[in-house]
Amino acid sequence: MKIFYEDNHIIVAYKPKGILSQADGSGKKDMLTLLKEYIKVKYNKPGNVYLGLVHRLDTNTSGIMVFARTSKGASRLSESVRNHELKKKYIATVEGIINNKDYIELESFILKNELERKSYIDKNGQQAILRYRLLSNYKIGNQDVSDIEIDLKTGRFHQIRCQMASIGHPLYGDRKYGSKNNIDENDFPLEAYYLSFPHPTTKEILEFKTKENV
Numbered sequence: 001m002k003i004f005y006e007d008n009h010i011i012v013a014y015k016p017k018g019i020l021s022q023a024d025g026s027g028k029k030d031m032l033t034l035l036k037e038y039i040k041v042k043y044n045k046p047g048n049v050y051l052g053l054v055h056r057l058d059t060n061t062s063g064i065m066v067f068a069r070t071s072k073g074a075s076r077l078s079e080s081v082r083n084h085e086l087k088k089k090y091i092a093t094v095e096g097i098i099n100n101k102d103y104i105e106l107e108s109f110i111l112k113n114e115l116e117r118k119s120y121i122d123k124n125g126q127q128a129i130l131r132y133r134l135l136s137n138y139k140i141g142n143q144d145v146s147d148i149e150i151d152l153k154t155g156r157f158h159q160i161r162c163q164m165a166s167i168g169h170p171l172y173g174d175r176k177y178g179s180k181n182n183i184d185e186n187d188f189p190l191e192a193y194y195l196s197f198p199h200p201t202t203k204e205i206l207e208f209k210t211k212e213n214v
C-alpha cells in the first residue's frame with residue numbers, strides 16, 4: 001500500500017489497477033477495505049474503523065485518491081468535490097495523432113447506460129467537461145498513439161473514455177469504446193497522476209503527483 005500522506009483527518013493513497021474503490025459484492029479487493037485494515041493494524045484500533053469515500057476511480061484506472069478519517073472530514077471533502085476544489089489530472093494513451101501542445105477544452109453531454117455499464121454522448125445527458133493536451137506521439141506496433149494530459153473538470157461515469165472516443169481517439173486497447181487493439185486489463189492506459197484539494201480542517205492546499213515535469 002503506497003501512502004502519500006496521512007493525519008488524523010485524511011489519508012492519501014495510490015490505487016493500483018484492478019483494485020475497486022469500494023466493495024461491490026464481487027469479493028474483489030477494494031481500497032476502502034484495504035485502508036481500514038491498514039489503519040486498524042498501524043494504530044491498533046479496536047472495533048470498526050471509520051473511513052469515508054469521497055471520490056472514485058474505475059477498477060482498471062490507477063491513481064491517487066484521498067479518503068476521510070472522520071465524518072467531518074468526509075463532509076468537507078465532499079463539499080470540495082461539489083465546489084470543484086478537488087482537482088484531478090490524468091495521463092492517458094489514446095489512439096491516433098494528437099497535435100495540440102496547449103489545452104483544448106472538450107464539452108459534451110453524457111448519458112450512462114446502467115445495463116451496459118457504458119456512457120454515450122447524448123443531448124439528454126449530464127454536462128461533461130475536460131481539457132487535454134499532447135505530451136508525446138509514438139507507435140505501438142503499427143498503431144499511432146499519443147500520450148496526453150487530461151485536466152478533468154467534471155466526474156461523469158467513464159467520462160474520459162467516452163469523450164476521447166467521441167472525437168476519434170479512444171484509449172489504446174479500450175475495446176468497449178471502439179478500439180480494435182487488445183491489451184491486458186492490467187495495462188489499461190489511464191492514470192490519475194495528480195490530485196490537489198484544500199485540507200478539510202487547515203484549508204491548506206495539498207498537492208500530490210506520481211510524475212514530475214509533466
